[in-house]
Amino acid sequence: MKALILDLDGVITQTAKLHSQAWKKMFDVYLERKGRKEGITYQPLTIATDYRQLIDGIPRYDGVRNFLESRNIHLPEGxxxxxxxxxxxxxxxxxxxxYFQEFIKQGMVDVxxxxxxxxxxxxxxxxxTAVISASKNCEAILASVGLMxxxxxxxxxxxxxKLNLKGKxxxxxxLEAARQLGVKPNEAAVFEDALAGVQAGKAGQFAIVVGIDRTGDAAALKQHGADLVIQNFPTE
Known part of the structure; x- marks a missing residue:
């Protein structure tokens, strides 16, 4: 093993909960307003199912589109x-x-x-070592906790x-992280907490895909491609 590739949110930083809170705040307000206007009651976003299955770990606009489609709402791309x-x-x-950037400015990022x-x-x-993230706030988050x-x-x-990479x-x-590290996929380990992330690691044929289970999703992580699931990193 020559290199380690780690996802940011939920593996390195505890920003996954901030992302989910920002998503829920945005969608709950939007659905309530839209439903009141149309005389329809839309089911609000749930963290355990909607966020984990439709949004977590993928590019932001894809997450918006996925969730809205689950509620049969179709909007222009903009x-x-x-x-x-x-x-x-x-x-x-x-x-x-x-909303998420406001959380960062308030010093709410923990590692x-x-x-x-x-x-x-x-x-x-x-x-x-490499860090990967679908977020465009990655650099700001790392800087806020001194991990650059x-x-x-x-x-x-x-x-x-910039490189037109497809999302998880x-x-x-x-694969781009491995390329920049100067290693082959079979010389690197991937560490991910998102279901889409372990799928991506498996698809890239990395040496090992380690699922990080912070929320009780061990079975789902294994089903989506994790070779090994751990709750915490070893202390020695």
């Missing part, structure tokens, strides 16, 4: 520059991002100490957009 809250895929996605300690040990032993120097490579939403469950983001 433009990335759409005002947050505009009734387009991009506008709603931008509103979610606005998983077990991950950081283990990662530092692996780097001392000579392994190269812990990774040799960062492939996030900004890089993915396609393996593109992991």
């Amino acid at each position: 433009d990335p520059d759409d005002e947050p809250g505009k009734e387009t895929i991009a506008g709603l996605g931008n509103l979610k991002n606005l 998983y100490p077990d991950t950081i300690n283990w990662l530092k040990q692996q780097r001392r032993q000579g392994l190269r 120097e812990l990774f040799d490579v960062r492939v996030d939403g900004v890089v993915s957009a 469950p396609a393996p593109d983001i992991f």
Whole structure:
């Protein structure tokens, strides 16, 4: 094994809960307003099912589209520059991002100490490391908790957009991280907490795909492609 590729949200930082809260806030307000206007009651977003299955780990606008389609709502794509809250895929996605950025500014980002300690040990032993994320806020999140120097490579939403990488469950983001690290997929391990993420790691034919179970999803992680599932990183 020459390299380790770790997802950001839910593996390194505890931002997965902030993402889910931002998504729920945005969609609950939108559905309540839309339902009141149309005389329809829409089911609000659930974290355990809707977020995990339709949104977690994939590009933001894809998440908006997936969830709305689950409620039989179809909106125009809009433009990335759409005002947050505009009734387009991009506008709603931008509103979610606005809520999430507010959480970051409020200092609400926490890390998983077990991950950081283990990662530092692996780097001392000579392994190269990469962080991946579908989020375009990855750099800001890492900087807010002082972890920029812990990774040799960062492939996030900004890089993915620039290189036109497909989102998870396609393996593109992991394969690009391996390429930048200078290793083959079978020389690297992938660590993911999202179902779409372990699917992507398996599709990329990496040496091992480790599912990180922070929320009691061990069985689902294995079903979606994890070779091994752990709750915490080893202390030694």
